[in-house]
Amino acid sequence: MSGWKISLCAPTPLTRSTNQRNSMQNRKQQSRGELTESGDTAPQEFRKQLHELADWIADFRENIEQLRVAPNDQPGAIRAQLPDRGPDDGESFEKILGDVNQLIVPGMVHWSHPMFLGYFGWTTTDPGILGEIVTAPLNVNAMTWRTCPAATELETVIIDWLRQWVGLSDEFGGVVYDTASVGIMHALAVAREEAAPATRKLGLTGRDLPRFRIYTSDQAHSSAEKAAIALGIGEENVVRISSDNEFRMDINSLGNKISRDRQNGLQPMAVVATVGTTSTASVDPVPQIASVCRENKMWLHIDGAYGAGFAILPESKSLTSGWSEADSIVVNPHKTLFVPLDFSVLYVRNLERLRRVFTLVPEYLRGDTVEAEKNYMDYGIQLGRRFRALKAWVVWRSLGRAGIVARLREQIRLANLLASWIKEDDRFELSAPVNMGVVCFRFVAGIGDAVPGLPTAVTADQMDKLNSEIVERINASGRVYFTQTKLRGGTVMRIGFGNVLTTEQHLRKAWEIIQETANDL
Ligand SMILES: Cc1ncc(COP(=O)(O)O)c(C=O)c1O
Numbered sequence: 001m002s003g004w005k006i007s008l009c010a011p012t013p014l015t016r017s018t019n020q021r022n023s024m025q026n027r028k029q030q031s032r033g034e035l036t037e038s039g040d041t042a043p044q045e046f047r048k049q050l051h052e053l054a055d056w057i058a059d060f061r062e063n064i065e066q067l068r069v070a071p072n073d074q075p076g077a078i079r080a081q082l083p084d085r086g087p088d089d090g091e092s093f094e095k096i097l098g099d100v101n102q103l104i105v106p107g108m109v110h111w112s113h114p115m116f117l118g119y120f121g122w123t124t125t126d127p128g129i130l131g132e133i134v135t136a137p138l139n140v141n142a143m144t145w146r147t148c149p150a151a152t153e154l155e156t157v158i159i160d161w162l163r164q165w166v167g168l169s170d171e172f173g174g175v176v177y178d179t180a181s182v183g184i185m186h187a188l189a190v191a192r193e194e195a196a197p198a199t200r201k202l203g204l205t206g207r208d209l210p211r212f213r214i215y216t217s218d219q220a221h222s223s224a225e226k227a228a229i230a231l232g233i234g235e236e237n238v239v240r241i242s243s244d245n246e247f248r249m250d251i252n253s254l255g256n257k258i259s260r261d262r263q264n265g266l267q268p269m270a271v272v273a274t275v276g277t278t279s280t281a282s283v284d285p286v287p288q289i290a291s292v293c294r295e296n297k298m299w300l301h302i303d304g305a306y307g308a309g310f311a312i313l314p315e316s317k318s319l320t321s322g323w324s325e326a327d328s329i330v331v332n333p334h335k336t337l338f339v340p341l342d343f344s345v346l347y348v349r350n351l352e353r354l355r356r357v358f359t360l361v362p363e364y365l366r367g368d369t370v371e372a373e374k375n376y377m378d379y380g381i382q383l384g385r386r387f388r389a390l391k392a393w394v395v396w397r398s399l400g401r402a403g404i405v406a407r408l409r410e411q412i413r414l415a416n417l418l419a420s421w422i423k424e425d426d427r428f429e430l431s432a433p434v435n436m437g438v439v440c441f442r443f444v445a446g447i448g449d450a451v452p453g454l455p456t457a458v459t460a461d462q463m464d465k466l467n468s469e470i471v472e473r474i475n476a477s478g479r480v481y482f483t484q485t486k487l488r489g490g491t492v493m494r495i496g497f498g499n500v501l502t503t504e505q506h507l508r509k510a511w512e513i514i515q516e517t518a519n520d521l
Pocket of ligand 1: 178179180181182221223274276277278303305306332344
């Protein structure tokens with residue numbers, strides 16, 4: 001870690017002597033394994049630790065640019081510095097926080113660093129940190145309304161704010177899960193129940209059931225297969241449909257695959273359309289896919305994990321076309337709408353369909369479920385649930401709709417700015433249309449273009465290696481972090497915006513580093 005240290009805040013003079021006495025006593029008790037009076041840290045000591053932590057967090061945010069974006073360690077380097085066995089005696093918070101500085105912070109990829117341009121740039125925000133901190137002491141289990149009315153009711157309200165912001169009709173109700181992968185699994189469990197009634201009770205085996213099929217594009221996320229694995233549909237029954245030259249699902253190919261499967265006695269069950277694919281953020285033709293689903297009585301799930309959040313922009317309303325025809329849609333505010341990981345919302349048209357598949361009230365919770373309010377444990381496999389809505393509430397109230405819109409527009413502006421620089425440099429080319437905050441590009445210059453006298457012909461394989469090498473070298477330098485992906489079999493570089501700390505200046509620096517590295521290679 002380069003030159004950055006936490007500062008420990010000094011207690012105020014008035015309380016210093018009491019604090020010091022308490023903390024020394026508390027530490028002695030902890031290290032002897034004895035309980036303090038309350039079974040927890042003594043109040044004065046805890047207050048002091050919180051102040052230290054507040055300073056630590058503020059310093060971390062303020063000085064993050066001094067850190068490497070990513071470590072360049074070999075696997076196991078961090079583990080080697082950690083004890084193999086848990087401590088027998090308690091240790092002081094100062095020591096633990098010191099180890100966070102020495103061992104953990106340098107061993108991290110700093111997703112909140114302004115030069116982190118990888119994946120979907122899930123951002124850290126100051127309100128997000130405050131939201132997490134407020135949630136920590138409350139630490140409730142939001143499984144039923146009775147176990148925490150505020151958590152349940154706030155979740156319902158937050159889900160509805162988001163629904164309105166992205167322009168989803170009020171036929172849709174939602175539930176908060178950790179991730180979109182869990183969301184799609186629940187959505188397809190309902191699709192399965194509707195295609196094969198009583199699966200919830202009887203399972204899939206020993207019954208005269210057809211082989212079910214799920215269709216999604218060759219650009220879609222692997223969470224479709226993961227869901228098929230978990231639901232007993234089978235990974236091979238997820239049929240990948242080819243995409244067009246802008247990486248959108250080819251609708252004719254979808255129709256053909258469904259017809260062929262029907263002729264072969266297989267049963268088409270669901271289509272997963274994507275709004276914002278993982279590699280290029282392309283958007284599938286949802287209205288046409290919806291017609292296919294209607295004709296074939298299939299479930300339509302929209303994976304809007306990344307892209308659906310952009311529907312909050314008035315100028316991006318076209319993203320929502322066809323959504324009213326969907327059965328389910330997943331939106332990840334932890335990707336696009338500034339809520340810290342993890343926070344994903346699954347909407348289902350007529351949410352009761354989801355409840356019917358998952359409601360199960362054990363005797364020991366029956367008394368907790370007499371009220372007519374929602375019990376979110378009924379809407380998925382999870383019983384214990386975090387109070388996730390609180391952090392979203394803090395973030396969305398802090399930014400407001402206007403603040404969210406302004407930040408998303410800035411991401412789009414930066415993505416288009418980078419694209420314009422790429423177009424100006426004829427050694428590089430864009431590999432896909434720029435969608436939302438994602439730019440895919442490729443170094444294409446022949447060797448002789450950069451080094452006169454050498455042959456210009458470079459095989460596709462060599463060019464793939466070169467592009468990959470640019471990304472690897474830069475990431476290993478710790479100055480910028482971004483990723484690579486494959487498009488139509490070729491390796492391309494990919495930058496994803498999302499981090500609120502990334503400015504045009506950072507982007508310019510990153511682009512210079514990419515150009516220099518390509519030159520060096
Ligand atoms: C389009 C898309 N869908 C789903 C997912 C899975 O999201 P999660 O990590 O929330 O499960 C991703 C992850 O990046 C994604 O890009």
